[in-house]
Structures are given as structure tokens and as C-alpha cells.
Amino acid sequence: MKAALFLALTLSFTTFASDHIDGPVTTSHGAGDITDLYAFPSPEKSGFLTVVLNTYPFVPSNGHFADKVSYQVLIREAKVGSVILTSKGMDFFCSFVTPYDHDQHTVECKTAAGVSAKAKVNQVKSFVPGNTLQVYAGLRSDPFFFNADWAKAVSNTGVVNPPATSNTMDQLNILSIVLEIDVKAHFGSVHSDVLAIAAQTITQDTPTSAKRRLDRVGRPEITNVTMNARDKEDLRDFYNLEAPFYNSQTALPKYKTRISNNISFYDKIDGKEDWAREAKDQIVSLLADDFLVIDLSKPCLGNNFLEIEKAIVAGKPHQTCGGRKLTDDVMDTLFGYYFNAGKSPAGNDGVKAPFRAVSNKFPYLGEPDTSISAKLKALAARKFFSN
Numbered sequence: 001m002k003a004a005l006f007l008a009l010t011l012s013f014t015t016f017a018s019d020h021i022d023g024p025v026t027t028s029h030g031a032g033d034i035t036d037l038y039a040f041p042s043p044e045k046s047g048f049l050t051v052v053l054n055t056y057p058f059v060p061s062n063g064h065f066a067d068k069v070s071y072q073v074l075i076r077e078a079k080v081g082s083v084i085l086t087s088k089g090m091d092f093f094c095s096f097v098t099p100y101d102h103d104q105h106t107v108e109c110k111t112a113a114g115v116s117a118k119a120k121v122n123q124v125k126s127f128v129p130g131n132t133l134q135v136y137a138g139l140r141s142d143p144f145f146f147n148a149d150w151a152k153a154v155s156n157t158g159v160v161n162p163p164a165t166s167n168t169m170d171q172l173n174i175l176s177i178v179l180e181i182d183v184k185a186h187f188g189s190v191h192s193d194v195l196a197i198a199a200q201t202i203t204q205d206t207p208t209s210a211k212r213r214l215d216r217v218g219r220p221e222i223t224n225v226t227m228n229a230r231d232k233e234d235l236r237d238f239y240n241l242e243a244p245f246y247n248s249q250t251a252l253p254k255y256k257t258r259i260s261n262n263i264s265f266y267d268k269i270d271g272k273e274d275w276a277r278e279a280k281d282q283i284v285s286l287l288a289d290d291f292l293v294i295d296l297s298k299p300c301l302g303n304n305f306l307e308i309e310k311a312i313v314a315g316k317p318h319q320t321c322g323g324r325k326l327t328d329d330v331m332d333t334l335f336g337y338y339f340n341a342g343k344s345p346a347g348n349d350g351v352k353a354p355f356r357a358v359s360n361k362f363p364y365l366g367e368p369d370t371s372i373s374a375k376l377k378a379l380a381a382r383k384f385f386s387n
Contacts, residue, residue, distance in 0.1 A: 030056045030382075031066035032201040032214035035174055036144050039197045039292045039323040041300050042180055043360040045127070049181045049296065050364065051075075051092075052326065053199050054142065056175040058381040061370050063175065064105055065096040065121065065137065069214065070202040071177055074244050076291075077192040080308060080318070083285065084293055086196045086245055090186050094135070094177055096121070107137035109179060111186065117179075124363060132182035136363035140176040141356035142169050143365055144220075146331040147349040154335060154347075155228045158269045163350030170355045171374035172381070178363040183296065193297035194308075197323075198244035198290065215240050218290035219306070220330045226287060227258050244291060252288060259284045266338035274341040282313050294323030303328050310342055326358040326365065 035054045042048035051073050056063055065071070076089035094109040103120075110116035115133055119125050122138035148168035153159040183191065200216040223236040235251075235258055242248055247255065260280060267275045286309045293308050300321035308322035324330065329352060336346030356366025 030059070030063070031175070032069045032203060033057060034199060034201060034215045034217045035142065036220060037197065037199050037217045037292060037324070038143075038326055039195075039294050040325045041296060041321065042362075043364070044362060045180060045182075047182060047184055049075075049183050049195070049294075051179045051181065051197060051199075052363075052365065053094075053177045053179075054140075054144075054174040055177070055201070057142075057172070058378040059139065059173050059175050060378060060382070061139065061173070061368070061375060062102065063139070064098055064102060065107070065175055066203075067096050067098045068203050068205070070095055070204075072200050072202060073177075073179060074198045074200065075181075076196045076245060077187065078194040078196040078293060079192065080194055080293070080295070080312065082282070082312065084194075084196060084289065084308075084312070086291075087192075089196075092133075092179060092181070094137070094179075096137070107135060107177070109133065109135045109177070113186075115186070127180070127362065132185035134180040134362065136176070136178040138176065138363075139173055139368045140363070140365035141354070141368050142172045142174045143326045143354040143356070143358055144169050145329075145351045145354050147351050150349040151225065151331060151335070154266070154269070155225055156230060158265065160269060160347075163348045165350050167351045167355055171369045171371070171377050172355070173368040173374070173378065176363065176365055178365070180362060194293065194295045196245070196291040196293050198292070200244055213241050213243070216242065216244050216290075218244065218292055219287065220324070221334055222287060222290050225334060226262060227255065228262055229258075232258070239290075245289075247288065247290075255288045256284050259287055263338050266335065267341070269339060274339075274343050276341075279313050279341060283309065286312065292322075292324055295321050298322075300325070303333060305330050305333050306337065310337065314342070327353065 035057050038052040040050050042050045071094040073092040076086035079085045090111055092109050097106045105121035108116055108118045117133040117135040119135050127134055145167050147164055147166050150161050153161050198218045201214040202211050203214055204211045223239055227235055267273055298321045304320040304322055305324045305328040307320045308318045311318035331349055332346045358364055
């Protein structure tokens with residue numbers, strides 16, 4: 001296939017693809033650009049939480065993590081009521097050593113309490129019983145899946161096209177950090193089963209310069225769909241520079257207004273309004289406080305993304321774990337919920353699974369696609385967004 005065709009395929013990416021390419025600032029720092037965050041109970045280890053932090057959209061096969069970037073997973077204990085209240089927690093800081101020899105790149109993730117885990121990049125280490133933290137970092141197939149043309153038509157023009165099995169993320173890779181965390185060991189024997197999870201990338205130009213935030217993420221599609229600008233001010237860079245769990249009180253009204261207006265836009269697509277004012281105000285507040293929320297005491301089967309937030313708005317107890325698994329269809333869930341406040345079936349863009357099948361074995365994400373066609377597609381996308 002000609003390179004020009006690959007370039008044409010990338011045009012549909014503009015302003016879309018989960019947290020991929022979510023603002024000019026992050027786009028110019030590929031290794032610090034967070035694409036997605038996932039959180040789910042470990043399929044292999046009872047009592048462990050799996051957190052997947054993906055970065056560097058359209059990464060080339062020789063792309064690597066940056067030694068000047070700190071990749072941070074932030075976890076807080078939480079309580080679910082009419083809102084989600086966060087309290088004490090623990091942060092996991094991942095850093096890289098990147099000598100000239102790519103094969104010798106290493107990752108170390110550690111906590112303030114001194115617990116750490118190390119690995120060579122792209123090395124899948126066997127789990128050692130008794131360890132409370134395991135890490136993988138390396139090149140993997142991007143597990144995010146969606147039809148960008150379908151999403152763009154909905155979000156920009158309010159047109160819902162027929163579903164099509166066209167996964168825009170086919171063949172594209174990312175750099176992934178996967179953490180397996182023994183919850184009881186890190187949070188104590190008495191801890192909340194409900195956890196709030198966010199992530200950020202921090203850089204420091206020199207050892208003496210100030211630290212600055214490159215990107216942050218909680219739920220998927222907050223910046224690119226939920227806060228889509230259309231012909232209004234682009235708030236994505238401002239939003240990404242906010243500290244997780246601590247939205248600026250000056251900017252918060254702006255975020256809430258944008259989210260509320262966009263939900264109203266999606267709600268009216270079918271010609272009727274399903275969102276009651278009180279319910280909409282509640283989901284707006286929940287989404288503006290941007291983090292994944294997971295309940296480790298609940299079953300985690302099926303598509304559970306946003307289930308806890310939806311239950312809060314409905315005024316009933318949640319029944320599943322929430323969080324976000326690698327196979328959760330977040331685009332259909334989000335758009336469907338925005339369309340009709342959950343009163344009828346979810347949206348349907350036609351794409352139902354990641355390009356590479358995910359595994360029940362650590363590190364769970366599929367192997368990267370290193371074919372010539374995959375390299376051309378990623379190259380075309382990077383060139384498009386560098387212009």
C-alpha cells in the first residue's frame with residue numbers, strides 16, 4: 001500500500017483516539033504523551049491490582065522511554081456516595097536509564113516507602129512469590145480500539161453513521177508500563193476496596209530546573225470527546241497540566257461548562273433530551289474530577305467501564321468493579337451514555353476488540369506489529385502530527 005494512503009488514514013485521527021494526541025503540548029513530547037490508563041484485578045495473582053499506563057502514540061519500533069520523564073501512577077483510597085471522595089494513597093514512580101545500547105535500557109518503579117521493582121525494557125520477568133510489586137515496560141500493540149471516522153462524525157457534527165468494522169488503531173504500537181501491585185501489602189490490611197487511579201508524566205529539563213507536568217490521564221476520552229472544543233477554546237492543554245485529584249478551582253467551572261454543553265450536544269442528536277438537569281450536573285461533577293475508580297470487592301467480568309459512576313447518577317449501588325479492562329469498549333459506552341443517559345443500548349461504532357488479542361498472562365497486552373506496513377502507517381501518522 002502506498003505511503004500516501006497511510007497518510008490519508010491518519011487524517012481521521014485529528015482530535016481523537018482516547019488520550020492520544022490530546023493537545024499541542026503533549027503532541028510535541030511523544031515519550032511523555034500518555035495515551036491510555038487501565039486498571040483491573042490481576043488475572044493471575046489474587047489480591048493484586050493491575051495498572052497499565054500506555055504512552056507515545058504511533059511509536060516507531062526503535063522508539064524508547066525518556067530518561068528525563070518520570071512516569072507516575074497515583075492511587076488513592078476512595079469512598080462512593082453521591083460523589084467519589086478520595087483520601088490517603090500511594091504513588092508509584094517509574095524512571096528509565098537509557099544508555100546508547102538500546103538493549104540495556106532499564107526501568108525502575110518505586111514508592112516513597114522504598115519498595116521497588118526493576119526490569120530491562122521489553123523483558124517479561126517471572127513473578128517471584130513474596131514480591132509485592134512487578135513491572136514490565138516495553139513496546140506493545142496499542143490495545144485501544146475505535147472507528148475514528150464514526151467518532152469524528154458524532155463529536156463534530158452530531159451525525160451517527162452506521163457501524164463499520166474499521167479499527168483506526170490497527171497495526172499501531174505504544175510504549176507500555178504494566179504494574180502488578182499487591183494491594184494489601186501496600187495499603188495495609190485495613191483498606192478501602194474502592195480505589196481511585198490517575199497517572200501523569202513529569203519532566204525536568206536540568207537537575208536544578210523546576211519540574212513540569214507534560215500530561216495526565218484518568219478516564220479515557222475526557223479531553224478528546226467529553227471536552228471536545230468544536231469551534232470553542234481548546235481546553236486540553238490547560239486540563240493536562242492540572243495535578244490529578246486537585247483541579248484548579250479557577251479553571252474547574254470552565255471544564256464543567258464544557259462537559260455539560262457537550263453532553264447536551266450528544267443528548268440532542270436523536271431529536272430528544274434524555275438527561276435531566278440534576279443527573280447531568282452529577283455526571284459532570286464526577287467526570288471533571290478525572291480518575292478511574294475501581295471496586296476490588298465486586299466481580300470484574302464483561303464491560304465494566306464507568307459502571308460505578310453510572311450507578312451513582314442512577315442512585316443505586318454499583319454491581320461490578322468498574323475500572324477499565326483492556327477489552328472494555330469505552331467508545332460505545334461513553335457515546336451511548338451521553339446519547340440517552342443510559343436509557344437504551346450503548347452506541348455502536350462497529351469495532352469490538354483490540355487489534356492484537358490481549359492475554360491473561362502478564363503483561364497482558366499483545367505483541368507489537370513490526371511489519372513494514374505497520375511502520376509506514378506509524379511514520380505517516382507521526383509526520384502528519386509534526387506538521
